[in-house]
Amino acid sequence: MDEAESRAKLARNYTLWYSGVTAPPKAEDSHNKYESLIKPLATFETVEDFWAVYQHCKRPEAVETKTCYHLFQEGIKPMWEDENNEKGGRWHVWLPKGHSNCLWEDLLLAVIGDQFKFGDDICGIEVRTKVRGDTISIWHRHADNEEEKNQTKEDFLNAINAPEGMEVEYEKFEESIRNSKAPPKRGKEGGFRKRGGRGRGM
Numbered sequence: 001m002d003e004a005e006s007r008a009k010l011a012r013n014y015t016l017w018y019s020g021v022t023a024p025p026k027a028e029d030s031h032n033k034y035e036s037l038i039k040p041l042a043t044f045e046t047v048e049d050f051w052a053v054y055q056h057c058k059r060p061e062a063v064e065t066k067t068c069y070h071l072f073q074e075g076i077k078p079m080w081e082d083e084n085n086e087k088g089g090r091w092h093v094w095l096p097k098g099h100s101n102c103l104w105e106d107l108l109l110a111v112i113g114d115q116f117k118f119g120d121d122i123c124g125i126e127v128r129t130k131v132r133g134d135t136i137s138i139w140h141r142h143a144d145n146e147e148e149k150n151q152t153k154e155d156f157l158n159a160i161n162a163p164e165g166m167e168v169e170y171e172k173f174e175e176s177i178r179n180s181k182a183p184p185k186r187g188k189e190g191g192f193r194k195r196g197g198r199g200r201g202m
Contacts, residue, residue, distance in 0.1 A: 008047040011114040013074035014124075015043040016053060020067050035079060043074050050112055060100040060127045060134060071108060072124030078139075080173040080180075084123050085139060089172040091153050092137030093162065100127055100134040103160045107136060110159035117155060118148045136160065143172045 019038040042053040060069065070078035080086060095103060104127040116122050121141040128135045140152045153168060162168075 013045040016041045017070040068128045070126040088141045089143035090137045090139040095134045
């Protein structure tokens with residue numbers, strides 16, 4: 001048996017991405033500007049290749065704030081508009097500083113280790129660093145499939161060993177895409193104000 005045959009093949013190939021997150025761009029340019037921020041670091045198909053990449057990456061708490069790691073199935077970009085994501089959504093949790101490194105690694109290992117019931121429909125995961133705390137999220141393919149949506153939430157919280165009562169929020173991408181394209185609302189004084197909701201990097 002040669003070296004390639006002895007490697008532990010993953011259930012799916014994955015690409016690790018990195019992005020520097022800025023303020024949400026204007027709606028008309030949001031797709032192109034955001035896409036220019038995300039950079040693929042490496043694609044891997046075995047456990048050994050994953051560790052070869054991961055050991056050279058800075059941990060989330062060691063990178064600058066407002067940056068992000070994304071681990072997605074090969075061929076899927078970490079963007080709402082990707083055809084694999086646009087009908088889906090994501091679960092995300094907020095973490096106080098000092099917890100991201102461990103929980104991000106736990107989630108990484110659960111995903112590449114195929115520990116999710118709807119594994120084929122888990123598009124990817126991400127950790128996003130912020131000033132006062134960080135967020136971890138999991139993206140899945142079908143927001144209107146309640147079984148997939150709820151099971152993904154359960155498996156996600158189990159993977160990070162979330163304490164009982166931990167607050168978890170959901171975002172449906174069709175709504176996010178629609179809101180990003182909508183014109184700003186006109187304020188009472190004739191000016192404009194931002195629409196509600198979270199931007200890509202918020």
